[in-house]
Amino acid sequence: MRMFIWRFCKNNIPVSTLRWSKGVQIPLNCPMCSRDIENVLHLFFECDYARSCWQRTELVFDMRGVEYAADWLLEKLDSESDDRVINITKVLSWIWFARNKKVWEEKLIGSSMSVDMSSRQINSWQVANRNAKRVKPQLGQVVSSVINWKPPDRGWLKLNVDASVKKGDSNFAIGMVIRNEDGNFIMGKNLRIAGCVNVLEVEAYGVWVAIKWIEELQLKNVTVESDSSLVVQALQQGSEYLV
Ligand SMILES: [Zn+2]
Structure with a gap:
């Protein structure tokens, strides 16, 4: 959004x-x-x-x-x-x-x-x-x-993932967009998933879904960026995709 x-x-x-x-x-x-x-x-x-x-x-x-x-x-x-x-x-x-x-x-x-x-x-x-x-x-x-969005390094792609959930809703949404170093749109995906979860869980799940999608697409050199700094910190260790 x-x-x-x-x-x-x-x-x-x-x-x-x-x-x-x-x-x-x-x-x-x-x-x-x-x-x-x-x-x-x-x-x-x-x-x-x-x-x-x-x-x-x-x-x-x-x-x-x-x-x-x-x-x-x-x-x-x-x-x-x-x-x-x-x-x-x-x-x-x-x-x-x-x-x-x-x-x-x-x-x-x-x-x-x-x-x-x-x-x-x-x-x-x-x-x-x-x-x-x-x-x-x-x-x-x-x-x-x-506006602080920064492009990925040369030769890399960046995937931004954004998740949203509303209290009391029985489903949540995850949006992902992949852009290149010039900021141009390469690919995007929106998912609506059934389940009741809190915002942090959705953000974490969003990052996981994003990594799975990159694997499916067999893309190399992709940086995943999430709005949630907590999730990023939690997942940073052990994942080559995250910054
Ligand atoms: Zn028209």
Whole structure:
């Protein structure tokens, strides 16, 4: 989630047009509607799917004249109330979540369901931030902490793993993204797993799942990075993957 917002603000969401511009030859059509070319403005604002997601909130924005969605979001992070900022990021993240489900798993999620899942992720993220005794869970601060993301060494990949769980939920989510030394998206994976666990257990499980995934992919030279410093400390010994 935080990584997503950071990437959005950096104009680095790997939609088809961005990947094409980096030499990846893939279809340019929007995976949600297949009618238009998938760029950030289309996917998050103009696409019928995006419109149906925004309509589920009280947020109405006039995007005419907006050239870069990243600039638009940065302006909103600055000028809108905390509640509205949270809702904006919810909508953006659920559209991205649904888009990736469609692209990677060929599953189409209705906008109502993705609203629900995204809300849970955001709630978990707020709980996790409070538990970590960070300053109040305000988006600007979270964004600035993510800007500290450092690329891996030359020739290495970095896998960031983020886990979320909400108290009382019967399942939890793990998100992983692999990027190269230029910060470009290589591969991503989201999992929702049944079970009741606390935040620390989920973070630890997330790191374990990440290592398993690297093994499956037979990737070498991958650094795993977790938000949870406790987990990293606990697992550091004996694992060549962790920093
Ligand atoms: Zn579309």
